[in-house]
Amino acid sequence: MFDRARRFALVALVGASGLTGALSAQDHTASSDLLQIDEWTVPYAESRPRDPYVGPDGRVWFVGQRTHYAAALDPKTGEFVKYDMDEGTGPHNLIVAADGMIYYAGNAAKHIGIIDPATGEIDKIMMTDERARDPHTLVWTEDHDIWFTVQGGNLIGFLDTDTREVRLVDAPEVEGGRGTSSRPYGIELDSKGRPWIAHFGTNLIGMVDPGSFELVGYDLPEGSRPRRIVVDSKDRVWYVDYSRGKLGLVLEGDGFQREWDLPAGEQSRPYAAAIDKDDRIWLVETGVQPNRFVGFDTNSEAFLDVVEVGSGGGTIRHMYYDEATDAIWFGTDVNTVGRAVLKPR
Numbered sequence: 001m002f003d004r005a006r007r008f009a010l011v012a013l014v015g016a017s018g019l020t021g022a023l024s025a026q027d028h029t030a031s032s033d034l035l036q037i038d039e040w041t042v043p044y045a046e047s048r049p050r051d052p053y054v055g056p057d058g059r060v061w062f063v064g065q066r067t068h069y070a071a072a073l074d075p076k077t078g079e080f081v082k083y084d085m086d087e088g089t090g091p092h093n094l095i096v097a098a099d100g101m102i103y104y105a106g107n108a109a110k111h112i113g114i115i116d117p118a119t120g121e122i123d124k125i126m127m128t129d130e131r132a133r134d135p136h137t138l139v140w141t142e143d144h145d146i147w148f149t150v151q152g153g154n155l156i157g158f159l160d161t162d163t164r165e166v167r168l169v170d171a172p173e174v175e176g177g178r179g180t181s182s183r184p185y186g187i188e189l190d191s192k193g194r195p196w197i198a199h200f201g202t203n204l205i206g207m208v209d210p211g212s213f214e215l216v217g218y219d220l221p222e223g224s225r226p227r228r229i230v231v232d233s234k235d236r237v238w239y240v241d242y243s244r245g246k247l248g249l250v251l252e253g254d255g256f257q258r259e260w261d262l263p264a265g266e267q268s269r270p271y272a273a274a275i276d277k278d279d280r281i282w283l284v285e286t287g288v289q290p291n292r293f294v295g296f297d298t299n300s301e302a303f304l305d306v307v308e309v310g311s312g313g314g315t316i317r318h319m320y321y322d323e324a325t326d327a328i329w330f331g332t333d334v335n336t337v338g339r340a341v342l343k344p345r
Contacts, residue, residue: 028310039311039338040073043080050331055096062331063091063104070102070115073337083120093137105135125164147195154181156197157210165190169213171331174202186228190235198226198239205250218255227260230275232298240270240283262290264307274319274328282328284316291316311336
């Protein structure tokens with residue numbers, strides 16, 4: 001847990017870039033009977049820290065989308081280490097390999113990057129297909145390869161991390177809105193290694209067969225705009241409907257099942273979502289300020305909790321559940337990185 005004595009304390013930064021500076025560390029807290037939320041202020045101003053991921057050494061890695069970096073937070077000390085990227089990279093997401101190497105989506109620069117945290121060196125796997133201009137969200141396979149979405153380019157990608165070969169799957173095109181892309185967005189794998197994709201530009205949840213690389217689609221109610229998804233221990237696929245303020249359920253073969261109104265209704269704008277080891281979904285309503293954590297038990301099909309985020313949150317876009325510590329990590333648009341520790345039931 002974050003040491004309260006470190007509020008407003010100064011810490012030294014020594015990043016791989018060689019830069020040093022005095023930085024302010026401050027936390028915000030919120031709690032309920034089910035969770036405790038703590039936040040650390042990120043010392044890189046207005047950088048949009050997002051998409052944290054817990055590495056093998058316990059440090060929490062995240063990207064700064066607006067100011068082009070990756071950084072690590074040591075939650076035991078509150079210290080940050082920063083790794084600068086090229087201007088214009090626009091990193092959107094990262095994941096950490098078992099050997100500690102950092103893989104990030106160069107969303108504005110057509111590549112997936114690999115950072116060696118020991119040296120700060122960056123290796124880039126460029127997208128050779130011009131359509132794959134904006135790698136978006138990355139997820140690991142069991143074999144340590146990567147499935148990823150390409151929102152604007154309207155693709156789902158697969159990266160073989162050994163050969164560095166990239167295979168691409170076309171997503172459906174749609175009419176109107178932001179061009180013709182169905183906007184492949186959130187992505188998660190089921191227990192069989194199949195990627196499920198929320199298509200944010202239309203009312204569709206897709207699944208790619210890893211053997212044939214064919215995309216299967218399941219239609220949602222008209223007007224739905226799924227943004228993030230989670231997959232539970234029974235391989236049920238749950239999505240948050242950003243436009244209509246719903247939580248919905250899709251089953252393989254059977255498609256759409258039903259949906260639940262979120263506490264803030266159409267104003268909720270649900271965005272980030274994660275699922276814990278007890279198959280409880282935790283999502284964030286971003287259409288209300290402060291943003292609110294909402295819990296949902298997929299077994300009893302009942303909402304559990306609503307907790308306001310201490311910093312306000314601005315917009316919480318993606319979350320990572322760390323089973324080892326039973327905690328959910330998130331970044332905010334108000335320049336904090338947060339941890340929601342789930343309390344024993």
